[in-house]
Amino acid sequence: MQVIGIDVGRDAVKVFAGYHRKPVVFPSRIGEARELRVGDYGDYVLEFNGQKLFVGNMAKESISERDMTTISKIHEETKILFLTGIAAVAEQEYIFATICVPINQHCEDIKKNLTTLLEGEHDLKINGHEKKLKITVGVVGECIAAYWGLALDDHGQIKQDFVRKRIRGLDIGSVTVNGMTLEWINHKPRLFDKECFTLEYGIIALNNADSEIDQQYARKIKSDTAKKWLTYRPDEEIVFMTGGGSLRLKEHIQNMFTVSIVSESPVIDNAKGCYNMGLLKCQKAS
Secondary structure: EEEEEEEOOOOOEEEEOOOOOOOOOOEEEEEOOOOOOOOOOEEEEEEEEOOOEHHHHHHOOOOOEEOOOOOOOHHHHHHHHHHHHHHHOOOOOOEEEEEEOOOHOOHOOOOOOOOHHHHHHHEEOOEEEEEEEEEEEEEEOOOOOHHHHHEEEOOOOOOHHHHOOOOOEEEEEEEEEEEEEEEEEOOOOEHHHOOOOEEEOHHHHOOOOHHHHHHHHHHHHHHHHHHHHOOOOOOEEEEEEEOOHHHHHHHHHHHOOOOOOOOOOOOOHHHHHHHHHHHHHHHOOO
């Protein structure tokens, strides 16, 4: 069984299929396919359930291009983007795929509905290549997945910076900001549910904003986070920052938190963490 981690984000899909290969990242865009005469953006043509679709940059060539700037992931667009991402890296028929959702959606009903949407046998074509996939799905929380993407090295060993103290994380995405709090107790990680949260806004609102607006937005994130992290001790705790939005707000957020760790690969941290968590689950099951 092949293990794959995937983050179907509102701005981009990120897929991590192991440390031996480069992560796959493409825009969360879909459009009906049409016959091309001269254009070709080099991403994906997906044929699935009687549909022929342009996915990723190819969607720019469609006359019906659409994105996925919704809070919920329980819809057909998620399925199309998910299957495209999985098919792009699939090397086996049997797949265990871990996908992440905002923390406030990490509840039994949503996990069940998302699993029902994505799991099962799928016959499709990607860029003309037929694939038969039998997919089992795991669902984890955003930012929590990013922690496991950052905390483990390429050999699956935990980095000491991520176990010595209480760890907090901020995952700044396009439509949501997720925060988590975790502490290692008796050599086991324990999440503090009350101090894990989702803010239902992200940097998509800043598309045409200037630096001053960015700073105000960072202050809003700081203020709303402070209401969730009531036990935060800046002199004793590590905070890591991840998510694509951290690239834009890094300077402002760093000035507001005692941030000890800034991710070097914030766009793919959740996908990498999904892979690591999926790999651990499969190892335990075997």
